[in-house]
Amino acid sequence: MNINRFLCSLFCIVMVLPDLSYALSQDNVSEELTSLYRAARKVISVNQGHINKEDIGDKGLSGETVTAMALENYSQATGKALVMDNLTSAQKAMLSAVREVMDENQDLINEKGVGFKGFLPAIFARQLATNFNGKMSGKMKIKLTAPKSYVRNRSNRPDKWEHNIIENMFKKSDYPKGKPFSEQSEVKGKSAYRFILPEYYGQSCLACHGEPKGERDISGGKKEGGVLGELGGAISIIIYQ
Ligand code: HEC
Numbered sequence: 001m002n003i004n005r006f007l008c009s010l011f012c013i014v015m016v017l018p019d020l021s022y023a024l025s026q027d028n029v030s031e032e033l034t035s036l037y038r039a040a041r042k043v044i045s046v047n048q049g050h051i052n053k054e055d056i057g058d059k060g061l062s063g064e065t066v067t068a069m070a071l072e073n074y075s076q077a078t079g080k081a082l083v084m085d086n087l088t089s090a091q092k093a094m095l096s097a098v099r100e101v102m103d104e105n106q107d108l109i110n111e112k113g114v115g116f117k118g119f120l121p122a123i124f125a126r127q128l129a130t131n132f133n134g135k136m137s138g139k140m141k142i143k144l145t146a147p148k149s150y151v152r153n154r155s156n157r158p159d160k161w162e163h164n165i166i167e168n169m170f171k172k173s174d175y176p177k178g179k180p181f182s183e184q185s186e187v188k189g190k191s192a193y194r195f196i197l198p199e200y201y202g203q204s205c206l207a208c209h210g211e212p213k214g215e216r217d218i219s220g221g222k223k224e225g226g227v228l229g230e231l232g233g234a235i236s237i238i239i240y241q
Contacts, residue, residue, distance in 0.1 A: 023182070023184070023193075026182070026193040026195070026239055027180075027182055027195065029088065029090065029239065030180070030182065030193075030195035030237045030239070031180065031195075032078075032088075032091070033090050033091070033094060033140075033142065033237060034142075034180075034195075034197050034235045034237065035074055035077055035078050036070070036074055036082075036091060036094050036095075037094065037125070037128065037129075037142060037235060038073075038077070038235070039070045039071070039073035039074035039077055040066070040067075040070035040073075040094070040098045040124075040128060041121045041124060041125045041128070042070075042073045042121075043061075043066050043069045043070055043073065044066075044119070044120070044121045044124045045121045045204065047059070047061060048120070048121070051109050051117065051119055052115050052116050052117065053115070054112070054113060054114060054115040055112070056112070057110050057111075057112045058110050059109050059110055061102060061109060062102060062103065062106070063098065063099035063100065063101075063102040063103040064099065065102075066098055066099070066102045067095055067098050067099050067102075070095075070098055071095075089136075090136065090140055093132050093135035093136055094128075094132055096135065097128050097131035097132040097135060098128060100131055101124065101127045101128050101131055104127075105119060105124075105127075116218050116219070118219060120219065122144060122153075122156075122233075125144045126144060126153065126155070126156065129141075129142045129143055129144060138240060139239070139240055140237065140238065140239050140240065141237065141238040142235065142236070142237050143156070143235070143236045143237075144156060144233060144234075144235055144236075145157065145158045145162055145166075145233065145234050145235075145236055146158070146232060146233040146234065147166050147167070147171070147231060147232075147233075148163055148166075148167075149224075150209070150224045150226070150232065150233075152221050158234070158236075159187075161185060161187075161194060162196060162234065162236050165181050165196050165234075166196075166198075166231070166234055169181055170198040170231050170234065171231055175198075177198075177200070178197075178198065178200075179198070180195060180196060180197040180198075181195075181196055182194060182195040182196070187238055187240070190240055190241075191240070191241045192238050192239060192240045192241060193238070193239040193241070194236070194237070194238055194239075195236070195237040195238075195239075196234050196235070196236045196237070197234060197235045197236075198231055198233075198234050199231075199232060199233040199234060199235065200229050200230060200231055200232055201226045201227065201228060201229065201230050201232040202228070203228060205226070205232060206226065206227075206228065208221065208223060209223060209224045209226040209232060210223055210224070210225070210226050210227065211223065211225050211226075211227070212225065213225025
């Protein structure tokens with residue numbers, strides 16, 4: 001290799017490496033945060049039957065307890081525990097959001113004499129996202145969204161970028177299951193790193209999102225007619241620069 005070629009390659013490496021390592025670290029931040037978000041939501045799915053009980057008052061799901069359970073789920077899912085005195089500001093915000101949202105919902109979930117209370121994983125996830133996004137004051141955002149045709153709550157609608165990835169990548173039969181997609185992009189004219197993770201219907205989802213399409217589920221909403229393993233949602237993260 002002559003010297004010019006060598007210098008040229010060196011230049012390229014020096015130019016590309018920071019971008020690459022930036023992308024990798026943003027991916028890490030996003031992956032850790034989606035894992036924590038899902039770990040918290042899982043506490044609600046696992047306890048759905050308990051929350052729906054009519055004859056029990058206090059369900060024992062305080063903000064503090066649910067935070068502890070979410071951390072346990074996180075360790076199990078990722079194989080590593082979060083170190084409490086070494087949390088990122090996003091992780092801190094997510095954990096306080098879990099605590100606050102659960103504390104706010106105590107009267108609802110502890111009401112005796114009511115079975116189904118409308119407190120579901122997706123509703124908890126939406127409240128969690130709203131609280132978290134407020135705490136991050138425009139630096140970072142998280143959202144639970146879904147394929148456009150499946151969205152029940154308008155505030156969960158995918159934006160153009162999310163819609164495009166869901167329809168043209170995640171829904172393709174050869175797209176690797178569960179693989180997130182991320183890229184440097186723009187949101188409303190602002191430079192941002194975007195990350196999106198696909199999620200699929202499991203058996204437990206189909207009571208509400210399955211067949212027959214259009215039939216009312218326990219929440220009063222219309223079933224989507226989804227099938228086992230089908231793409232049912234996505235968790236989307238925006239990190240503003
Ligand atoms: C008891 C009924 C029920 C079950 C079970 C259920 N969901 Fe939902 N789901 C809902 C309702 C109701 C909403 C609307 C929530 C809101 O208002 O934000 C929703 C919303 C969602 C959303 C957000 C997009 C939208 O439609 O607004 C996703 C994604 C989702 N569900 C996925 C799942 C998955 C995956 C499972 C299984 C792990 C599941 N749901 C289990 C009732 C249910």
